[in-house]
Amino acid sequence: MTKARLLSLATAAPANVTQQTEATAVAQKMFGRRIFNAEMLKAIFQNTGIKTRRTVRPAEWYAEAHGWPERNEIYLEAAEALCLEAGRDALAKAGIEASEVGTVVTVSSTGIATPSLEARIHGRLGLSPNVRRIPVFGLGCGGGVAGLSLAGRLAEATPDAPVLLLVVELCTLSCRPDEATKANIIATALFGDGAAAAVVSAAPGAKGRVLEAQGEHLWADTLDIMGWRIDPVGFGVILAASLPDFVEARLPEALAGFLERSAIPRADISRFVCHPGGTRVLTALETAAGLESGSLDHERSVLADYGNMSAPTVLFVLERVLASGEPGRLFTTALGPGFTLHFLALGPADA
Numbered sequence: 001m002t003k004a005r006l007l008s009l010a011t012a013a014p015a016n017v018t019q020q021t022e023a024t025a026v027a028q029k030m031f032g033r034r035i036f037n038a039e040m041l042k043a044i045f046q047n048t049g050i051k052t053r054r055t056v057r058p059a060e061w062y063a064e065a066h067g068w069p070e071r072n073e074i075y076l077e078a079a080e081a082l083c084l085e086a087g088r089d090a091l092a093k094a095g096i097e098a099s100e101v102g103t104v105v106t107v108s109s110t111g112i113a114t115p116s117l118e119a120r121i122h123g124r125l126g127l128s129p130n131v132r133r134i135p136v137f138g139l140g141c142g143g144g145v146a147g148l149s150l151a152g153r154l155a156e157a158t159p160d161a162p163v164l165l166l167v168v169e170l171c172t173l174s175c176r177p178d179e180a181t182k183a184n185i186i187a188t189a190l191f192g193d194g195a196a197a198a199v200v201s202a203a204p205g206a207k208g209r210v211l212e213a214q215g216e217h218l219w220a221d222t223l224d225i226m227g228w229r230i231d232p233v234g235f236g237v238i239l240a241a242s243l244p245d246f247v248e249a250r251l252p253e254a255l256a257g258f259l260e261r262s263a264i265p266r267a268d269i270s271r272f273v274c275h276p277g278g279t280r281v282l283t284a285l286e287t288a289a290g291l292e293s294g295s296l297d298h299e300r301s302v303l304a305d306y307g308n309m310s311a312p313t314v315l316f317v318l319e320r321v322l323a324s325g326e327p328g329r330l331f332t333t334a335l336g337p338g339f340t341l342h343f344l345a346l347g348p349a350d351a
Contacts, residue, residue, distance in 0.1 A: 002159055004152035005208035006346065007096070007199040010089035011316050012082045013054035013306060014193050020050045026059045027188055034180035045189045049279040049300060053192035053307035055172045062175045062188075068234040071173045075111030076120070079168045082195035084121050087166055090197035094162070098126035101199075102161025103154050106135045107147035107311055109228070110169045110235065118166060140226060141275050142216075142336020143167060143311030144196065149344050151200040152211035159202040168195035169310035174228070174235040187237040190278055192307030196315035209322075209330070210347035213262035217254035222246075222339035243277070243335075244284040251288035251341060255333075258343045270328020270348075272296065273321050275314040275335060276303040285333075298324070311336075 024045040028038045036044065055062075056078040083106070091098055104127060106118045113120065116135035118127070134154070139146050144167050151165040171191035176184050200211065225246065227238040240246075259266055274285050276299035286293055294300075298320040306316060314334045321330065330346040 001156055002202045002204060004155040004200050004202040004211045005206045006148075006211060007162065007201055007206060007208045008090045008093035009198045009315060009319050009322065010086050010093060010196065011312065011319055012086040012089070012195045014056045014078060014082070016055045016058055018053045018055045018059045020045055020048070020052065022059045023053065023189070026063050027185065030063050030177040030188075031180050031185055035182065035185065041185070044185065047279065048189050049303055050190070050307045051304045054194060056170050056193050057172070062172065063177055065177065068232060071234045072111050075170050075173055076113055078170055078193070079108060079111060079113070079117055079195070080121050082168050083117055083166045083197070084124055086195045086197035087121070087125055087164060090199050091164065094199035096162055096199055099128045100162060101127055101131055101164045102158050103132040103134065104164045104166065105147055105151050105154065106133070107139060107143040107165070107167040108169060109137055109140050109143060110171055110173060110310065117168065138337065139311060140336040141277060141308075141310045141313070142334045142338070142340055142342040143169075144275065144314040145332050145334040145342040145344050146216065146336070147311065148198060148200070148315070148332075149211070149214035149342070151198065152214065155200045155202040159204070162199050162201040162203070165198040165200065166195070167197070167312045167315060169193065169312055171308065171310050174237055176233060176236060178233060179236060182241070183237050183239040187239060190308040192309045194306055194309035194312045194316065196312040196319075198315065209349065212329075212345040212347045213264060214344045215258050215261065216340050216342045217257065218338045218340045219250060225339040226335070227337040244280040246339070247281060247335065248284040248288050251285070254341050255289060262345065264329075264345055268329055269331045271321060271326050271330050273314065273318050273330050273332040274299050275333065276300065276317065277308055277335065279303070281335075
């Protein structure tokens, strides 16, 4: 079987640019004196390493009360637009017409769409009436790596037609002024919105990085580390403060097991490409993977520019790593609800 290759990768983000200083002021208005004082809130926002974020609404909108129907209507409108932008860009970079796509995989966990997003943009994007659609929900921050892995498997199963991956998350719509909890405040300090798209093919003669090996590791009894709960107002974030400590202590076993099963020597990995959940998580990832402090530089720059966009974020990082000309084997990872670590190895540039 011919291995799938990554033909192209593209990203998109909303037009609203929210400075972290502006987000801090809004948070002080939302949460001041309810759980942290103004200076403590300022410190939390400053310590994220974020300078700007892209948001589907101006910063002031998030300090107002909004119900679930309004939030989801905004999700549908903005997610469709971002999927169209990223999808068109990825197809153009791959030199492929939308009508040639055999399967489209859509990954999103920050809103509800039935019909699903790819069905809603089907005509505008120009997809074939015979295209196979696979919408995926519930992967959270792990969705970028898991979605690309799934696209690779599907491409190998149908090498006659490329696979289009669409990944979109509008995390800021889960920011809740009604919830003065530590988890919600941390999420408000971190979350941004964005989308990514990729074209994957296993056709003979396809050019691009080989999707070499993929896998995941799910730890038992860890449902309380990350996820959503749902109430009449919308999604409410589940985010354990112990997450960085868990990553540092438990990731090495999962990483070693995957490399052994995949027969990939640790020394053959030129660059880790990680989902930057936050500065503390990045530090934990570097420690757990045996990397030098500060080596996840593209991860930190994406976090600074866009915040944590959940699933698409690791693809923003991958885009920058590829643009930097890194020639060697890449090892992408992302942590998501479950609690799960997703893996995908991409072959050297000249393979």
